[in-house]
Amino acid sequence: MTPLVVRPEPQSESLCRQLAAAGHQPVTCPLLDFAAGRDISRLGPKLALCGPRDYVIAVSVQAVTFADNALKSQNRPWPDTHYIAVGEATAQAFASIGIRRVSVPDDPRSEGIIALPELQQPAGRQVIILRGDGGRDLIAPTLEAWGARVRYCEVYRRQYRPDPDGGLVKGWQRQGVDSIIVTSGGLLNHLFQLAATRAKDWLLSRLLIVPSERVAQAAKTLGFTLVINAEGASNQALLKALDERKRNDK
Structure with missing residues (x-):
């Protein structure tokens, strides 16, 4: 198959390598990049207030990466929390910077985070949520209510x-793109x-190919009719979903 991969680098390159190794002909065109957020200069003082009973929640790999770079530039450590x-x-992004005691929900969404056993009695505790601009607003209201x-x-x-002149889309058509891998609602x-x-x-x-039921439903609302939920945004989950469709088409 000829899948279009639009996720940001370096994840896009990594996924395309695995797709090519599996016999696909991926077309890579990252549609998203990242820059430092508006709160980055205030990160150190905010985290410094966290103690052993508090929580730091990261909603993405980018959240960990940008936060770690900021702390290093400010000569501040990650707190004991x-x-x-x-x-x-x-x-894994946390582990790569030396933080290995990390809780991970079975459901990789906001709903999964607020269902974690350790967050069921958060009264009086501080929670810092590391995120990008925008995004869903479910975690904070729920925990504040608790x-x-x-x-x-x-x-x-x-x-x-x-893509002001439509050149990207025309290129995808010329290259025979027959499938698209989208890893977030924003990218969709x-x-x-x-x-x-x-x-x-x-x-x-x-x-x-999408990473969750939420994104799948959003795609169907837009009018997509051939939607597969890979149930995850890892390379392995996305490749497995595409391979299963390829086998079914034979």
Whole structure:
């Protein structure tokens, strides 16, 4: 198959290598990049207030990476506290900087985080949520209702790639893209905006691989009819979903 991979680097390159090794012909076109967020300069003082009974929640690999770089530039350590990662990839990002005692929910979404046993009685505890600009707003209201003191820290912001003349979409069509791998709701919406005015029918007829049921439902609302939920955003989960479809098409 010829899947279009739009996730950011370096994840895009890594996924494309595995797809090619499995016999696919991936087309890579990262549509998203990241920059430091508006709260990055205040990260150190915020984390310094965390103690052993408090929590730091990272919602993505980028949240860990940008926070760690900021702390290093500020010559500040990560605090001795409870760490929570939204998924295994984010937990691995924590491990890569020396933080290995990290809780990871079975469900890699906000719903999974608030269902963790250690967060069921957060009253009086401080929670710092490391995230990007925008995103879902479920964790903070829920934990605040349970008595926690929650503060967001926007450590990165998203920068989506434009396509003013439609050249990207035309290139995907020329290269015979028959499937698209999308790893977030934000990327899905941006992809749709790029193609909707010039190649909507073509886009909606592609096989779409997504990481969760939430993104799958969003895709169906936009009009996609061939949607597979890979149940994860790891390379292994995405490749498995595409391979299963390839075998079924034979």
